[in-house]
Amino acid sequence: MHALRHFYASVLLDAGESIKALAEYLGHSDPGLTLKVYAHLMPSSRDRARKALGRALRPQDPGA
Template sequence: MFSGAREAAGLSVTPHDMRHFYASGLIAAGCDVVTVQRALGHASATTTLNTYAHLWPTAEDRTRSAAADLMRSSVVSADSLRTNPLESRSH
């Protein structure tokens, strides 16, 4: 059934490709290794990590993201003070 639908749609994806897509989507959504392991039916988290470890953000990635968020919120706060000077005095 899958092959027929895939050919009719003109796609070249395999069930294996779809499995990797699903796993990477779970990881991108912030799911932990045990959640992904269970979703994929891996016998151990080691199997999941051996295959997908490169997709989880590192501590450095989280640090960069946190710094960028901090800078973004600082700019918004500073802009708010500059554009609403009377409102900022009441705080």
């Protein structure tokens, strides 16, 4: 059962779900606990943040 719970959390985090939402789904009263347990499953968070900032700061094409 623990492995299934871990798999569930890893799939949601990989899809970009927030720690706060995941904590709620898992029944954790404190998102800090969820972050402590599952932070290692978020290796791409820096890359996602970099890409999000890149999109936000990219000059907009007025013809698009």
